[in-house]
Amino acid sequence: MSIAENVARVRAEMEAAALACGRDPREIKLCAATKMNDADAVRQAIAAGVDCCGENRVQELTAKLRENAYEGAPVHFIGHLQTNKVKQVVGKVDLIQSVDSERLLEAIDREAARQGIVQSILLEVNIGEEASKSGFRAEEILPLVEKAGNFPNICIKGLMAIPPISHNSGENLNFFQKMCNLTVDITKKIEDNVTVDCLSMGMSGDFPDAIACGSTMIRVGTAIFGARDYAKASSK
Numbered sequence: 001m002s003i004a005e006n007v008a009r010v011r012a013e014m015e016a017a018a019l020a021c022g023r024d025p026r027e028i029k030l031c032a033a034t035k036m037n038d039a040d041a042v043r044q045a046i047a048a049g050v051d052c053c054g055e056n057r058v059q060e061l062t063a064k065l066r067e068n069a070y071e072g073a074p075v076h077f078i079g080h081l082q083t084n085k086v087k088q089v090v091g092k093v094d095l096i097q098s099v100d101s102e103r104l105l106e107a108i109d110r111e112a113a114r115q116g117i118v119q120s121i122l123l124e125v126n127i128g129e130e131a132s133k134s135g136f137r138a139e140e141i142l143p144l145v146e147k148a149g150n151f152p153n154i155c156i157k158g159l160m161a162i163p164p165i166s167h168n169s170g171e172n173l174n175f176f177q178k179m180c181n182l183t184v185d186i187t188k189k190i191e192d193n194v195t196v197d198c199l200s201m202g203m204s205g206d207f208p209d210a211i212a213c214g215s216t217m218i219r220v221g222t223a224i225f226g227a228r229d230y231a232k233a234s235s236k
């Protein structure tokens, strides 16, 4: 199956999931998770109509920016970002989805101020409370949103979550529901530089359930590009 065919199939599944729960399919954006896929694959996904691309690693982002791989679509950063690499990401992407610590918020704010811009971000929630994953605990989000005024060069657009990997439908429903509730909670306590209209959750294995729980952006890699070849990547 070609990338274009895969994107069309994912779109059809998104639409079916939205309609099944009475949502307008246009409310949900498709972000292509492009890690380990080259510029040519990224271009095919954009030509097939994905709404944006999400990159995980700074090095890959920088290389593909240099190749103009994302022309025609916004690019987001969706991986763990070390504070010493913020310069390579702030101002280069439309949205940093994966802000997972207060230290990183501070570093992004400082770099955005230096560049004279406002950087849009999402707060990443470690909703499954997995030791292997970064992200804020759900209960840290409200206090952080209340402090958003401390970061004048950041605009918090919403939340992002990576729940445990799931293979069967229904497995992550409970986590998606928690994210939905958290979004409702923070919407009630909004600060000027916070809007919570973006809820980024759902991947190849579980996006219909995420859509049923209010996701406004799914991040899909495997279902668009096929399985990632980790062996090939490590031998490079």
Ligand SMILES: *Cc1c(COP(=O)(O)O)cnc(C)c1O
Binding pocket: 033, 035, 056, 078, 079, 162, 203, 204, 205, 219, 220, 221, 222, 223
């Ligand atoms: C790789 C990745 C995805 C996509 O995962 P698939 O299961 O391949 O769809 C989504 N979000 C993040 C943060 C990722 O790193």
